[in-house]
Amino acid sequence: MSSSAAAADDPPDLICHLDSIHGMVDALTSVRWKRHQDAVLELSEHGIVVIVEESGCLQAKVYLKRELFLVYEYAAEGRPRFGMSLDLFVDGLNIFSALGPATVVEIRYPGPDMELILKTVDFPNGSLYAAIRTRILDTISWDYNFEPTGNVPISFTVKSALLKEAIEDLEWPGSSIQIVLQPDPPCVTFKGDGHGELQIDFPYYASTDLLIAFQCSRQVAYWYKYKFLRATTSNIPAGVLKDNRGSKLTIGRGGMLKIQHLVSVGRPGVPHPYGDNVGQPSRIAYIEFYVKAEEEQEDAPINDS
Amino acid sequence: MKFKAFFTSDGVNLLDKRFLPALDKLGRLCHMYLTRDHAMFLHNLFAADGVQSVAQFKKEILFRDYRISSQNDDRIAFAIDPALLHRALRSALTIQLQSGDDTAAIQIKLVKKLPAGSRNPAPFLTFETKGMRSAVVQDVPISKPLSRADVLQLQTALDAAQDLPQTLVQVPDLAQLQSLVDRLKNVGDVLTVAITQYGDLHLHVSTSLITVGSEFRELRVLGVHANAPASEQNLSALSRTAMAIQRDEAQSVQVSMKHLAKSLQCHSAKPDCVFYGIAPQGACLTVIFQFFIPGTRLMDKSISFHCRLPVLDSGSS
Numbered sequence: 001m002s003s004s005a006a007a008a009d010d011p012p013d014l015i016c017h018l019d020s021i022h023g024m025v026d027a028l029t030s031v032r033w034k035r036h037q038d039a040v041l042e043l044s045e046h047g048i049v050v051i052v053e054e055s056g057c058l059q060a061k062v063y064l065k066r067e068l069f070l071v072y073e074y075a076a077e078g079r080p081r082f083g084m085s086l087d088l089f090v091d092g093l094n095i096f097s098a099l100g101p102a103t104v105v106e107i108r109y110p111g112p113d114m115e116l117i118l119k120t121v122d123f124p125n126g127s128l129y130a131a132i133r134t135r136i137l138d139t140i141s142w143d144y145n146f147e148p149t150g151n152v153p154i155s156f157t158v159k160s161a162l163l164k165e166a167i168e169d170l171e172w173p174g175s176s177i178q179i180v181l182q183p184d185p186p187c188v189t190f191k192g193d194g195h196g197e198l199q200i201d202f203p204y205y206a207s208t209d210l211l212i213a214f215q216c217s218r219q220v221a222y223w224y225k226y227k228f229l230r231a232t233t234s235n236i237p238a239g240v241l242k243d244n245r246g247s248k249l250t251i252g253r254g255g256m257l258k259i260q261h262l263v264s265v266g267r268p269g270v271p272h273p274y275g276d277n278v279g280q281p282s283r284i285a286y287i288e289f290y291v292k293a294e295e296e297q298e299d300a301p302i303n304d305s
Numbered sequence: 306m307k308f309k310a311f312f313t314s315d316g317v318n319l320l321d322k323r324f325l326p327a328l329d330k331l332g333r334l335c336h337m338y339l340t341r342d343h344a345m346f347l348h349n350l351f352a353a354d355g356v357q358s359v360a361q362f363k364k365e366i367l368f369r370d371y372r373i374s375s376q377n378d379d380r381i382a383f384a385i386d387p388a389l390l391h392r393a394l395r396s397a398l399t400i401q402l403q404s405g406d407d408t409a410a411i412q413i414k415l416v417k418k419l420p421a422g423s424r425n426p427a428p429f430l431t432f433e434t435k436g437m438r439s440a441v442v443q444d445v446p447i448s449k450p451l452s453r454a455d456v457l458q459l460q461t462a463l464d465a466a467q468d469l470p471q472t473l474v475q476v477p478d479l480a481q482l483q484s485l486v487d488r489l490k491n492v493g494d495v496l497t498v499a500i501t502q503y504g505d506l507h508l509h510v511s512t513s514l515i516t517v518g519s520e521f522r523e524l525r526v527l528g529v530h531a532n533a534p535a536s537e538q539n540l541s542a543l544s545r546t547a548m549a550i551q552r553d554e555a556q557s558v559q560v561s562m563k564h565l566a567k568s569l570q571c572h573s574a575k576p577d578c579v580f581y582g583i584a585p586q587g588a589c590l591t592v593i594f595q596f597f598i599p600g601t602r603l604m605d606k607s608i609s610f611h612c613r614l615p616v617l618d619s620g621s622s
Binding site for chain 1: 481484485487488489491492513514515516517518519520521522523524541542
């Protein structure tokens with residue numbers, strides 16, 4: 001009793017209230033590229049970051065800013081980090097969506113046994129609760145030091161649905177995919193080389209719908225493992241693709257590829273205390289993937305300083 | 306052994322729109338059991354490890370000109386695939402509608418005939434739809450009618466499946482419960498169900514990595530009822546349930562998530578009320594579906610439908 005009383009005196013590291021379970025599930029599902037995936041959660045006064053990675057070559061981060069929550073009370077010092085099963089986090093959150101779109105969920109950390117606690121807020125005649133076991137991190141995750149090249153980063157923006165489609169089409173050659181950006185004529189090329197060859201071009205001038213933005217001062221070409229590239233788009237829920245947003249791809253030093261997606265976490269038609277109500281611009285979850293380039297490919301660029 | 310009858314139009318609608326879709330989802334094999342007064346569809350009554358279901362109709366609600374005779378006290382039982390029964394009924398219904406003739410009636414009867422390419426006669430439940438201009442016959446294969454001993458065993462199992470839980474709570478929103486259980490399936494295979502005499506239904510799944518619980522409170526109670534102690538209102542659902550069990554004012558059992566999900570498919574029978582209860586000594590989790598007389602709030606006593614879910618572990622009781 002005394003221990004729980006003492007615990008009750010100390011506010012937990014985080015209490016936040018979420019009213020858009022669906023959007024949150026969408027955002028987290030986008031980085032769930034396989035079953036039994038572990039995630040690291042990092043809490044701060046700015047929000048929650050969910051980090052997922054694989055074999056030191058692929059990392060994804062979901063940024064859930066504090067503005068996405070109805071209530072965000074942060075009381076920790078430093079930035080608490082803990083590990084958890086991503087499957088259980090998504091499935092656990094998803095259970096709450098069974099109660100209907102008006103459900104508000106409280107997320108609290110830590111619980112009495114260092115769990116992440118989810119529970120309904122003001123649910124009439126009942127409650128739903130979940131406690132998900134967390135673990136202490138034994139390894140420090142690989143730091144993806146993304147450095148842009150030069151003053152103008154090499155990047156392009158393409159509709160998320162289009163990007164997903166292109167990557168899916170590159171499945172049959174499989175193995176490795178080369179991404180080439182060239183300034184003249186401005187064009188992005190995806191080249192698959194494995195069981196066969198397949199090339200998909202995105203010429204900048206062909207259509208204004210194709211490449212929404214394009215920045216490239218010199219030609220670059222890097223190879224990436226197909227399975228990692230596929231993971232960056234394969235799990236984006238269909239509902240998110242319908243929002244018709246763009247994904248931004250940036251190539252950094254050493255060919256590190258950064259892919260940014262935007263996922264809407266707003267409840268349609270519901271005003272939010274933080275956002276202005278026109279399109280709720282602040283209710284967006286940012287998702288970033290980092291993919292390392294393959295080494296020792298014969299046509300690696302020469303002038304990459 | 307003889308059985309023949311005409312479907313009433315209510316009976317056809319009841320089976321086609323409500324019961325056969327539900328029975329089909331409960332399992333590919335059920336027993337159709339006909340007596341002088343009742344027609345029943347029974348699932349898993351001989352098995353200990355599946356969801357048992359009993360759907361019983363007074364003969365008048367399904368049939369007219371009901372003729373049954375057997376040397377076994379006019380009782381006949383056989384196994385049938387509800388999906389096939391449904392298909393035959395649907396096409397009979399289509400023929401009836403196409404004939405545009407109100408007098409077109411659907412008759413069913415038990416027959417034995419030679420199936421194509423076979424030398425041994427086999428039993429069938431035959432649908433005959435006669436219109437003014439056409440008549441269509443469809444044969445639904447069934448098992449050999451059960452022997453006198455087997456029918457007796459079926460009747461004994463049926464009698465045993467009738468014991469009511471002391472306390473029943475009404476679940477107001479079955480669709481919500483269904484969508485909840487669909488999502489809980491991802492979390493674990495075993496569900497603890499606790500029902501208190503205060504009208505609380507508590508579902509709880511626990512694995513080494515996650516605990517999920519859902520509590521529905523202030524539900525309508527039938528049977529033994531008690532008032533919840535006011536002092537416990539601020540405690541967690543788990544501790545309130547545990548204390549109620551200690552006071553013998555609640556029971557809890559563990560059931561398979563798969564079984565519960567299956568029993569929730571009975572939702573397609575569109576019951577007007579659904580009650581959950583735990584049988585005495587925690588023998589099983591009982592789900593009772595009630596149907597109102599159309600246009601009223603009165604229970605239709607000519608239809609009864611309930612499921613029994615086997616208990617995995619006796620839990621608190």
